[in-house]
Amino acid sequence: MRALSLDRGPLLPTLLLLPSAVLLGGLLAFPLALGVLLGFKDATIGQPGEFIGLENYRYLLTDPVFRITALNTALYTLVTVIFKLALGLLLALILNQRFTGYRFWRSVLLLPYVVPTVLSAFAWWWILDPQFSFISWALVKLGLLRQNLNFLGNAWLARASLMVANVWRGIPFFTVGYLAGLQSIPKDLHEAAALDGASTWQIFWRVTWALLLPLTTILTIFSAIFTFTDFQLIWTITRGGPANATHLFVTLAYQRAIPGGALGEGAAIAGFTLPFLALLAWGALDALRRQD
Amino acid sequence: MGRIRRRTVLGWGLGLATGAFAQAQKPEPVFKPEKDATLRLLRWSGFVKSDEELWSANTKKFTEATGVPVSVEYITWEDVRPKAALAANLGTGPDIIMGWYDDPHIYPQKLVDVTEVADWLGKRFGGWYDVARTYGYSNRMKHWIAIPVGGTVECLTYRTSWMKEAGFDAFPTTPADLLKLARALKAKGHPAGFALGHAVGDGNNWTHWLLWTFGGKAVEKDNKTIAIAQKPALDAIAYAQELYAQMAPGVASWLDPNNNRAFLAGEISLTNNGISIYYAAKKDFPQIAEDLNHAAFPIGPVGRPTELANFSQAFIFSHSRFPNAAKEYIRFMLSPEQAGPWVEAMNGYVTPALKQYRELPVWTKDPKATPFRDGIARMQHNGYAGEPGQQAAAALAEFIVLDMFADATVNGMSPKDAAARAESRLRRIYRS
Amino acid sequence: MRRALTLWLPLLAFAVFLLFPFYWMVLTSIKPNEELVSVSANPFWVSRPTLEHVKFLLTGTNYPRWFWNTMAVASAATLLSVSVSFLAAFALARLRFRGAEGVSLGIYLAYLIPPAILFIPLAEVMLKLGWFDHLWALVPVYSTFLIPFCTWLLVGYLKSIPREMEEAAMVDGASRLRILFQIILPLSVPGLVSAFIFCFTLSWNEYLYALVFMSSPEHKTVPVGLATELVRGDIYQWGPLMAGALLGSLPVAIVYFFFVEYYVAGMSGALKG
Numbered sequence: 003m004r005a006l007s008l009d010r011g012p013l014l015p016t017l018l019l020l021p022s023a024v025l026l027g028g029l030l031a032f033p034l035a036l037g038v039l040l041g042f043k044d045a046t047i048g049q050p051g052e053f054i055g056l057e058n059y060r061y062l063l064t065d066p067v068f069r070i071t072a073l074n075t076a077l078y079t080l081v082t083v084i085f086k087l088a089l090g091l092l093l094a095l096i097l098n099q100r101f102t103g104y105r106f107w108r109s110v111l112l113l114p115y116v117v118p119t120v121l122s123a124f125a126w127w128w129i130l131d132p133q134f135s136f137i138s139w140a141l142v143k144l145g146l147l148r149q150n151l152n153f154l155g156n157a158w159l160a161r162a163s164l165m166v167a168n169v170w171r172g173i174p175f176f177t178v179g180y181l182a183g184l185q186s187i188p189k190d191l192h193e194a195a196a197l198d199g200a201s202t203w204q205i206f207w208r209v210t211w212a213l214l215l216p217l218t219t220i221l222t223i224f225s226a227i228f229t230f231t232d233f234q235l236i237w238t239i240t241r242g243g244p245a246n247a248t249h250l251f252v253t254l255a256y257q258r259a260i261p262g263g264a265l266g267e268g269a270a271i272a273g274f275t276l277p278f279l280a281l282l283a284w285g286a287l288d289a290l291r292r293q294d
Numbered sequence: 295m296g297r298i299r300r301r302t303v304l305g306w307g308l309g310l311a312t313g314a315f316a317q318a319q320k321p322e323p324v325f326k327p328e329k330d331a332t333l334r335l336l337r338w339s340g341f342v343k344s345d346e347e348l349w350s351a352n353t354k355k356f357t358e359a360t361g362v363p364v365s366v367e368y369i370t371w372e373d374v375r376p377k378a379a380l381a382a383n384l385g386t387g388p389d390i391i392m393g394w395y396d397d398p399h400i401y402p403q404k405l406v407d408v409t410e411v412a413d414w415l416g417k418r419f420g421g422w423y424d425v426a427r428t429y430g431y432s433n434r435m436k437h438w439i440a441i442p443v444g445g446t447v448e449c450l451t452y453r454t455s456w457m458k459e460a461g462f463d464a465f466p467t468t469p470a471d472l473l474k475l476a477r478a479l480k481a482k483g484h485p486a487g488f489a490l491g492h493a494v495g496d497g498n499n500w501t502h503w504l505l506w507t508f509g510g511k512a513v514e515k516d517n518k519t520i521a522i523a524q525k526p527a528l529d530a531i532a533y534a535q536e537l538y539a540q541m542a543p544g545v546a547s548w549l550d551p552n553n554n555r556a557f558l559a560g561e562i563s564l565t566n567n568g569i570s571i572y573y574a575a576k577k578d579f580p581q582i583a584e585d586l587n588h589a590a591f592p593i594g595p596v597g598r599p600t601e602l603a604n605f606s607q608a609f610i611f612s613h614s615r616f617p618n619a620a621k622e623y624i625r626f627m628l629s630p631e632q633a634g635p636w637v638e639a640m641n642g643y644v645t646p647a648l649k650q651y652r653e654l655p656v657w658t659k660d661p662k663a664t665p666f667r668d669g670i671a672r673m674q675h676n677g678y679a680g681e682p683g684q685q686a687a688a689a690l691a692e693f694i695v696l697d698m699f700a701d702a703t704v705n706g707m708s709p710k711d712a713a714a715r716a717e718s719r720l721r722r723i724y725r726s
Numbered sequence: 727m728r729r730a731l732t733l734w735l736p737l738l739a740f741a742v743f744l745l746f747p748f749y750w751m752v753l754t755s756i757k758p759n760e761e762l763v764s765v766s767a768n769p770f771w772v773s774r775p776t777l778e779h780v781k782f783l784l785t786g787t788n789y790p791r792w793f794w795n796t797m798a799v800a801s802a803a804t805l806l807s808v809s810v811s812f813l814a815a816f817a818l819a820r821l822r823f824r825g826a827e828g829v830s831l832g833i834y835l836a837y838l839i840p841p842a843i844l845f846i847p848l849a850e851v852m853l854k855l856g857w858f859d860h861l862w863a864l865v866p867v868y869s870t871f872l873i874p875f876c877t878w879l880l881v882g883y884l885k886s887i888p889r890e891m892e893e894a895a896m897v898d899g900a901s902r903l904r905i906l907f908q909i910i911l912p913l914s915v916p917g918l919v920s921a922f923i924f925c926f927t928l929s930w931n932e933y934l935y936a937l938v939f940m941s942s943p944e945h946k947t948v949p950v951g952l953a954t955e956l957v958r959g960d961i962y963q964w965g966p967l968m969a970g971a972l973l974g975s976l977p978v979a980i981v982y983f984f985f986v987e988y989y990v991a992g993m994s995g996a997l998k999g
Binding site: 046047048049061065066067130131132133134149150152153154155156157160240241242243244245246257258260261262263264265 | 375376379382383400401403404490491492493494542543544545546547548549552555556559561684687688690691692693697700701704705715718719722
Binding site: 012014015018019021022025026028029030032033034036037040089092093096097099101105106107108109110111112113114115116117118119120121122124125126128129133134136139140170173174175178179181182183185186187213216217219220221223224231233234252253255256259260265272280283284286287291 | 732733736737740741743744745747748750751754763765768769770810811813814816817818821823824826827829830831832833834835841842844846847848850851866867869870873874875877878879881882883885886887902903916917919920923924927930931933934948949952953962964967968970971972974975978979980982983
């Protein structure tokens with residue numbers, strides 16, 4: 003009887019949600035509010051500053067560096083997430099088969115995601131080095147190139163190189179997520195579809211992809227957030243250079259707020275991400291609701 | 295001079311002895327530590343391991359002499375900033391921080407007045423270099439807010455044999471000759487390389503030298519009028535464009551370690567760096583160590599040395615409950631009995647801000663270290679001709695000067711456009 | 727033949743792309759310094775391998791200490807976050823209650839300001855709580871960026887579990903809580919495992935909070951320890967750095983290796999039953 007009373011009404015959900023609420027409310031909501039507030043002030047390190055309304059935001063819209071950064075961030079997120087999703091799913095489909103040594107491959111191909119980003123960024127930094135890149139070395143030896151590639155010295159090449167490094171790191175994120183998702187698709191669905199004469203492609207599209215959709219939504223959203231707020235990789239490899247060509251919102255915000263001391267402006271840059279991310283969240287919620 | 299020399303010999307000249315001098319100097323503390331004081335220091339981790347060993351040993355001596363325990367936290371030099379920012383913002387954390395450049399001027403009102411310590415040290419040990427005073431003294435507060443420790447001076451590092459091969463017997467002393475050398479070196483297949491990526495140390499240092507040596511500056515003395523888009527700066531940019539054409543490929547993306555690696559691999563013949571390349575070469579590449587040498591940056595139209603180097607200073611936060619103990623600690627650590635062996639152990643990585651330390655044997659024992667000895671005397675402060683402060687810190691942190699040169703070289707902008715871009719960002723920073 | 731095309735060829739391509747940097751990392755950790763910075767030497771090979779870097783890492787630094795710190799913090803933060811998130815996810819995915827959407831949006835909003843800025847206001851909270859420089863304080867702090875992700879991820883998995891089984895159990899008179907622990911929990915194992923992996927690696931990777939909120943050297947984590955003690959000015963000790971990165975990644979890979987079997991068996995078994 004007692005169990006039943008718990009089953010009705012708001013008591014059970016409240017109890018279940020309470021621990022998360024306490025942790026997030028205390029350690030996140032409050033600092034988050036402080037952070038947002040900071041964006042409306044001209045605070046510097048050690049000085050609380052005064053309210054200046056939207057001045058920081060207004061200025062940033064006129065700042066060419068900020069504009070490049072906004073473009074970079076959008077591009078970086080969009081391109082890498084698409085690649086990560088496609089390649090991650092493909093890898094999951096491959097690894098979902100049973101074959102000799104599948105356990106080994108499943109754990110080994112996870113490695114890029116496991117190594118601390120600070121350190122894998124060091125490795126990529128070296129791989130993309132203008133003097134020591136082994137990619138350049140091999141291409142030159144093979145006679146395909148006259149001189150080393152300048153991976154990070156040219157704005158577009160630098161952006162592309164960082165995207166490759168980011169995709170490298172992010173593929174296993176999708177793979178791990180999808181591997182678990184693939185397990186939960188009942189086998190008989192595939193068999194039934196095959197009996198109906200559907201082609202492999204149709205089976206994938208109508209059954210697998212359709213069933214993985216909720217998961218895809220979530221993985222994509224979070225991958226987008228993690229990419230959107232990527233810091234370590236950029237900061238280690240280029241510091242936002244050459245000439246601010248590779249800054250993302252977060253690296254620019256950090257550069258201006260902490261080494262530069264302009265806390266308010268840094269917080270405002272971070273504040274610009276709010277509407278984008280909120281929009282994403284709304285889209286995700288909506289997608290999930292419709293699948294119910 | 296004679297007097298100083300004698301004292302030097304007594305103090306540390308014949309090895310690391312502390313005997314005679316230490317006894318002459320009363321063990322009595324100059325600033326009496328508070329009862330039951332304890333201290334926390336945050337500092338950058340040593341560029342060489344022996345730095346930390348000596349620093350810890352000296353700290354132990356301090357604890358033995360005064361009974362004040364000190365816990366020292368070492369972190370990478372660039373990571374000191376965020377932690378110092380936290381301490382300043384929250385009013386809690388380490389009592390003393392050894393930070394960089396303009397740090398103390400960002401939050402001068404949060405720091406203890408250390409005028410007495412500065413005077414005490416300055417009077418006894420040869421005085422402060424002018425630039426050190428600029429970094430330590432706050433015009434806003436009208437007192438010293440930090441005790442200058444020293445700078446990681448950079449010199450032009452070059453391969454002697456290749457310089458000779460290029461037809462130069464001595465290292466150039468003017469920018470024009472430097473360009474000639476760079477051309478000749480490139481023609482011989484051994485180009486020069488100067489970082490144009492966001493290299494906090496190397497990139498900022500050489501580009502500021504270049505701007506200044508042509509008489510350019512970011513801001514006027516009033517700390518308000520932006521002066522970057524004027525003729526001297528444009529000349530410097532035009533010079534950089536020519537120099538860039540002589541550099542090794544890839545400098546556009548170089549961060550601080552890149553030139554070390556390229557130099558050690560024999561890919562470049564000339565670059566700007568601290569003494570670290572030399573010591574790495576001594577350890578793993580003896581032939582290169584033999585061949586390389588150091589020189590001060592050439593002097594351009596402005597007619598005086600205008601170098602920039604990472605400069606460190608120690609400051610005490612007013613949230614410290616034991617300001618006297620902290621003052622005494624800084625005084626103790628920077629006094630010759632401690633600082634002498636410490637600077638020696640660093641092999642010339644850090645040039646102290648007190649003039650007397652130019653007498654240390656480390657600078658002459660190996661003649662290749664000598665150019666680093668007077669690096670502080672050759673320095674101009676960050677934010678020149680304005681004041682050190684949050685604005686200057688912001689301009690440096692955002693690589694305004696460095697990016698101006700990168701825009702004009704790597705990105706092919708005209709000197710005018712590159713300078714205009716720098717100007718507009720400086721306007722915002724200096725709110726002018 | 728077909729197998730070669732659908733399995734081995736693409737697998738090989740992925741292996742090359744994903745593992746090549748590791749090959750380089752392994753090489754770096756056993757290459758002597760002279761070979762490391764040489765443009766003429768073949769970068770794909772090492773002619774005189776050395777264990778010096780690994781030896782230095784294990785004896786010349788506090789690596790073992792950093793390792794256990796990271797292990798403890800990452801495990802605790804993962805356990806805390808996964809369990810808390812599982813409860814929340816169940817509520818959000820399976821119980822209908824008013825405000826469910828508000829709550830999930832709220833949980834998500836937690837992500838909106840990145841740590842690179844958030845750390846300053848967060849530090850104020852840490853200060854008020856007196857949590858500075860306590861290693862365990864990283865556990866709740868890490869949970870703030872783990873819970874939102876985990877909750878959403880688990881909501882996604884839970885939604886893909888067919889409702890029929892629960893409904894059958896409900897008809898039998900089982901309470902919601904019993905359903906949660908006896909039916910949903912075993913069915914969620916794959917989702918939990920991947921949540922576990924995500925959380926663990928995210929905590930294992932974390933750099934900024936561990937750097938600014940901890941100050942004693944004995945509280946350093948692997949990424950902070952390696953980056954603050956093996957990078958000296960413009961000299962990077964590449965060998966020990968890479969050796970440290972590799973050694974640090976092994977435990978996760980091994981854990982995953984052993985989980986894989988359970989992970990597959992757990993799910994397909996449950997579905998048949």
